[in-house]
Amino acid sequence: MKRVHAVIVGAGAAGGIVAKQLSSAGLTVVLLERGPWYTAADCRKDDLRNQRTTVLGNAFGPEDEGNPRVWIDARGAAHIVLPSEGSYQNNAACVGGGTLSYGAMAWRFLPQDFRMRSTYGAPEGSSLEDWPIGYDDLEPFYDQAEYEIGVSGDDSPTPFHSPRRRSLPMPPLPPNREFAILEPAAKRLGLHPFPIPMLRNSVPYNGRGPCMRCRWCVGFACEVDAKNGSQNTVIPAALATGNCELRTRSMVKEILTDNRGRARGVSYFDANGRLQEQLSDIVVVSACAIESARLLLNSKSRLFPNGLGNRYDQVGRNLQGHHYTGALGFFDFDTYDDIGPGASIAVTDYNHGTPGLCGGGLLANEFIRLPIHTLDRLPPGTPRWGPGHKQAMRAWHRRTIIVMGPTQQIPTAEGRVTLDPWVKDRWGLPVARLQGNSHPHTFEIGEVQAARAAAWLKEAGAMQTALMAGRPEIVSSGQHQAGTCRMGDDPRASVVNRYCRLHDVDNVFVIDGSVHVNNGGFNPVLTIMAIAYFASDALLRSWKGTSFRS
Amino acid sequence: MTRRQFMAAGAMASAAWAAGCSSHRGPWESLTERQAQTLAAICDQIVPADDYPSASQAGVVTYIDRQLARHYRRHRKAYALGLEQADSIGATRCGVRLAQASPPQQLQVVMAIEQQNAAFFDLVRKHTLEGYYGSPRHGGNRDAVSWRMLGVSQPPLLGRAQYDLSKGPRS
Numbered sequence: 001m002k003r004v005h006a007v008i009v010g011a012g013a014a015g016g017i018v019a020k021q022l023s024s025a026g027l028t029v030v031l032l033e034r035g036p037w038y039t040a041a042d043c044r045k046d047d048l049r050n051q052r053t054t055v056l057g058n059a060f061g062p063e064d065e066g067n068p069r070v071w072i073d074a075r076g077a078a079h080i081v082l083p084s085e086g087s088y089q090n091n092a093a094c095v096g097g098g099t100l101s102y103g104a105m106a107w108r109f110l111p112q113d114f115r116m117r118s119t120y121g122a123p124e125g126s127s128l129e130d131w132p133i134g135y136d137d138l139e140p141f142y143d144q145a146e147y148e149i150g151v152s153g154d155d156s157p158t159p160f161h162s163p164r165r166r167s168l169p170m171p172p173l174p175p176n177r178e179f180a181i182l183e184p185a186a187k188r189l190g191l192h193p194f195p196i197p198m199l200r201n202s203v204p205y206n207g208r209g210p211c212m213r214c215r216w217c218v219g220f221a222c223e224v225d226a227k228n229g230s231q232n233t234v235i236p237a238a239l240a241t242g243n244c245e246l247r248t249r250s251m252v253k254e255i256l257t258d259n260r261g262r263a264r265g266v267s268y269f270d271a272n273g274r275l276q277e278q279l280s281d282i283v284v285v286s287a288c289a290i291e292s293a294r295l296l297l298n299s300k301s302r303l304f305p306n307g308l309g310n311r312y313d314q315v316g317r318n319l320q321g322h323h324y325t326g327a328l329g330f331f332d333f334d335t336y337d338d339i340g341p342g343a344s345i346a347v348t349d350y351n352h353g354t355p356g357l358c359g360g361g362l363l364a365n366e367f368i369r370l371p372i373h374t375l376d377r378l379p380p381g382t383p384r385w386g387p388g389h390k391q392a393m394r395a396w397h398r399r400t401i402i403v404m405g406p407t408q409q410i411p412t413a414e415g416r417v418t419l420d421p422w423v424k425d426r427w428g429l430p431v432a433r434l435q436g437n438s439h440p441h442t443f444e445i446g447e448v449q450a451a452r453a454a455a456w457l458k459e460a461g462a463m464q465t466a467l468m469a470g471r472p473e474i475v476s477s478g479q480h481q482a483g484t485c486r487m488g489d490d491p492r493a494s495v496v497n498r499y500c501r502l503h504d505v506d507n508v509f510v511i512d513g514s515v516h517v518n519n520g521g522f523n524p525v526l527t528i529m530a531i532a533y534f535a536s537d538a539l540l541r542s543w544k545g546t547s548f549r550s
Numbered sequence: 551m552t553r554r555q556f557m558a559a560g561a562m563a564s565a566a567w568a569a570g571c572s573s574h575r576g577p578w579e580s581l582t583e584r585q586a587q588t589l590a591a592i593c594d595q596i597v598p599a600d601d602y603p604s605a606s607q608a609g610v611v612t613y614i615d616r617q618l619a620r621h622y623r624r625h626r627k628a629y630a631l632g633l634e635q636a637d638s639i640g641a642t643r644c645g646v647r648l649a650q651a652s653p654p655q656q657l658q659v660v661m662a663i664e665q666q667n668a669a670f671f672d673l674v675r676k677h678t679l680e681g682y683y684g685s686p687r688h689g690g691n692r693d694a695v696s697w698r699m700l701g702v703s704q705p706p707l708l709g710r711a712q713y714d715l716s717k718g719p720r721s
């Protein structure tokens with residue numbers, strides 16, 4: 001196979017952007033993706049089989065067959081888990097990755113999110129740290145993501161937003177009924193509600209139409225292609241340069257290194273299961289936090305016996321996502337208007353500045369619910385089955401609002417990804433083994449946030465509320481997974497430098513949520529995209545024409 | 551996909567279709583007729599009929615039966631044992647199989663199952679509610695009856711839905 005300048009592993013949020021940036025600059029790129037390329041015709045609107053409700057499997061991968069992981073529970077027992085099970089912490093396996101089927105909230109982190117340790121100090125037992133870069137370093141690239149991928153929204157009603165150079169390229173979608181109910185209530189509480197920024201067209205943009213506001217949104221591919229992911233923006237742009245080749249159903253086995261300790265490419269199993277080698281000057285790992293760590297750990301050689309970039313046992317540590325908490329409110333009038341995406345209004349007043357808490361998180365109303373989501377979200381005391389349950393479904397499905405949000409997760413070094421010594425996937429590769437948990441302070445923040453959500457719902461007229469806050473005995477990661485290849489200046493305490501380059505190997509980059517030092521009190525995708533633009537920019541500035549020099 | 555793979559996939563799909571048509575097992579893919587009757591009795595306690603259909607009337611037994619041959623293959627044994635136990639509880643309490651007991655007796659038996667075999671009951675409860683409130687394409691929620699019951703229209707936006715949600719590839 002022809003040698004190329006760069007191989008990128010994973011065609012998700014970050015991989016797609018890096019592919020476009022490098023191929024537009026004239027580098028030859030091979031983009032490898034383990035899943036297939038779905039289109040709007042694969043939307044299917046199946047309530048039982050999509051990327052959020054997976055009772056009959058994942059719609060956008062991986063399949064349950066041949067892709068296990070191992071989860072170590074709080075008592076140390078190992079469980080083999082399948083991709084459609086929650087403890088697998090799945091994201092997706094397809095072109096676009098999570099961005100094909102996500103809810104598409106497009107948050108910028110706040111400046112304090114990059115300085116968590118110096119703002120709050122690290123709770124004992126946590127691995128809370130500052131980022132080596134600040135908000136100002138990323139601002140231009142947040143802007144680039146918002147315009148190139150496409151974000152609708154308006155954060156001007158709140159003072160609690162990050163400084164921005166210009167407003168978003170699209171106005172917010174018109175408010176739905178939940179917005180109308182929650183907005184005045186938030187204002188009465190002295191909060192600053194505003195429409196959620198979304199990677200979703202509210203008007204025609206980028207050659208595609210606007211959202212048709214259907215019920216099947218988060219978890220589904222968009223039927224009218226109004227949801228903006230890498231699969232309908234940067235990846236087609238990368239392919240159009242003529243410099244980028246996308247190979248789907250290609251599972252990377254390992255990063256190959258030469259005897260001087262530099263990467264020379266990757267080996268991967270192609271769509272027919274044959275082992276191939278793709279040689280390159282640069283390897284970019286963008287496989288999402290769990291799989292990126294797994295690939296580095298699986299890339300063992302004489303010079304790197306513990307895996308690539310893992311000299312100081314840092315790869316796979318600080319696994320984090322978001323601990324979601326909130327409240328469910330029951331109303332004596334219809335709150336449901338059957339208008340998607342449903343999630344419409346947020347406050348960021350609670351992200352920082354609460355005495356005694358290391359951060360906080362946004363609160364927003366939940367995405368539109370399908371009937372299947374109401375089954376266990378009925379008033380406390382409702383019968384679990386029988387005529388009482390059926391009546392309660394009829395009484396409440398259209399009369400609930402959920403307010404919740406991602407709590408700033410306080411990471412620990414013990415929440416981590418390692419390789420399972422026994423279990424292999426369908427290609428014979430050791431699978432990821434997940435263990436540990438978030439720091440317990442995370443749950444304290446979550447409980448405060450849940451009470452705040454309940455107060456908002458009560459102010460909005462809820463007759464009754466039920467708190468949604470637990471202390472799960474499992475590290476949350478899932479679609480928001482991050483942290484496993486932490487960015488930092490100290491090679492002993494981090495995996496990549498501030499430009500996402502491995503400390504150990506100067507032509508290998510990790511560019512995805514793995515590099516997040518912490519994950520903010522926000523859905524992380526826009527930050528993943530901004531980092532992809534930022535790291536691509538740095539990479540291209542040090543690219544010397546025909547080869548990569550450090 | 552190469553042309554050869556495409557032809558092979560098509561051939562396999564039509565073979566599977568033909569096999570489905572010529573099944574000698576009656577209407578069920580995984581269950582025996584007797585198991586299906588017992589399951590229907592349990593499902594109909596979980597979602598009983600009122601002015602809207604019960605679980606079995608809306609096709610939930612079909613849903614579970616199909617999934618036991620597909621995504622829920624791993625639960626086949628649990629169903630075989632659980633349904634047998636349900637019948638034996640029915641026989642002890644009412645002297646007949648569960649499906650033949652009167653509705654009040656069936657309720658008593660299902661409550662006993664919930665007590666004595668909570669794992670099996672929770673499984674059937676979960677699958678019944680999924681089937682009843684999930685997508686019609688999997689066999690349950692026939693004619694989107696539960697969605698109409700909840701007042702959520704289908705299709706949601708007339709003239710915009712490109713797909714007939716009840717047709718197309720089944721699970």
